[in-house]
Amino acid sequence: MSMKLPPRTVERLSKYRCLLDRFNNTDEEHISSRKLVALLNLSPEQVRRDLMLIGLTGNHRKGYDIKALVGMIGRTIDRNEGHQVALVGIGNLGRAVLGFIKKSKTKHNIVTAFDIDKNKINARISDVRCYDLCEAGRVIPDKNIPVAILTVPPEAEVSTASLLLQSGIRGILNFTSVHLDVPSGIYLKDYDIITSLEETGFFIQE
């Protein structure tokens, strides 16, 4: 369902769910849209529109049923059992990303890592086996992996991305600041540390 959801909506749905996790061990069964708004710095219209898009309206008195909300967000943004994901580049950033994802509740699962460092190849890092990057063309189709997280040094970025696309990767989460040209049909999400820092630096001006 809902293939027409815009990226920003999917991003916000994922955030609503993270936030609602906080209420898991409390007695609260409902949350008002006003509270969601306050906790996430969004407008009330935005929140109501997002939730109506996935077929939910709140009860006027009680607000949204938290369990129903979490369930419906899950049915919308988690397809089937989640995707197999390859982590490409096992430096500090790669290890940090691996730890984050292993600890989170996302259904997506890092099943394989790639690197070019002989000391890492064939090692297991947080239970994930690291392969030689030049084996990507065999391992990625074999394991049916559609998503790659790219945490390689900037200078290796473009050639690595092109190798991944040739191996059948259809979505890339790109952690380097390097711009990638990808063919249409490939989903590229740039996750740019420098841009975020510059935005923060800009807006703290008094």
Place this chain on the structure above:
Amino acid sequence: MSMKLPPRTVERLSKYRCLLDRFNNTDEEHISSRKLVALLNLSPEQVRRDLMLIGLTGNHRKGYDIKALVGMIGRTIDRNEGHQVALVGIGNLGRAVLGFIKKSKTKHNIVTAFDIDKNKINARISDVRCYDLCEAGRVIPDKNIPVAILTVPPEAEVSTASLLLQSGIRGILNFTSVHLDVPSGIYLKDYDIITSLEETGFFIQE
């Protein structure tokens, strides 16, 4: 100038600049808005509107003068000499972020790190001295640091953020998936790895 720029515009301006860096060592002096559009997957209206907001219009035949564009973006989004930044949490993620920022051309500068690990306190990591987190209340005002990058484990997040705000931090770039409530006047930028992965996973669906 331009305090009214929306966050998304600042984010895009920073991206335009990253992209234009590629033309630094080439003979090309101009870039058409069509080319910017194609390289960044934006609409032509979006690009023209962003650049008009900072006072630039392209030449109909030649497009935008690259040097003028980079200069004007810099004068808009880099204030003065950039900010002093504290990096809070020197694990894998912290080290990766430090490396990224040191290698980049951003004017913002990580001048201090904080951690609670006795083995890291007083060490220098990539030329940055690490202090005991409990000294934040003295070091941050002393060094006049307005921005903090938070790369602590999720369970330490809320108490650390509150300590930073008490120490005078006005902008936080938050790398954990934990939601923070910050007072108005504080700029919080969430940089959420899980949300980005879920968005990528969603959109690769065929």
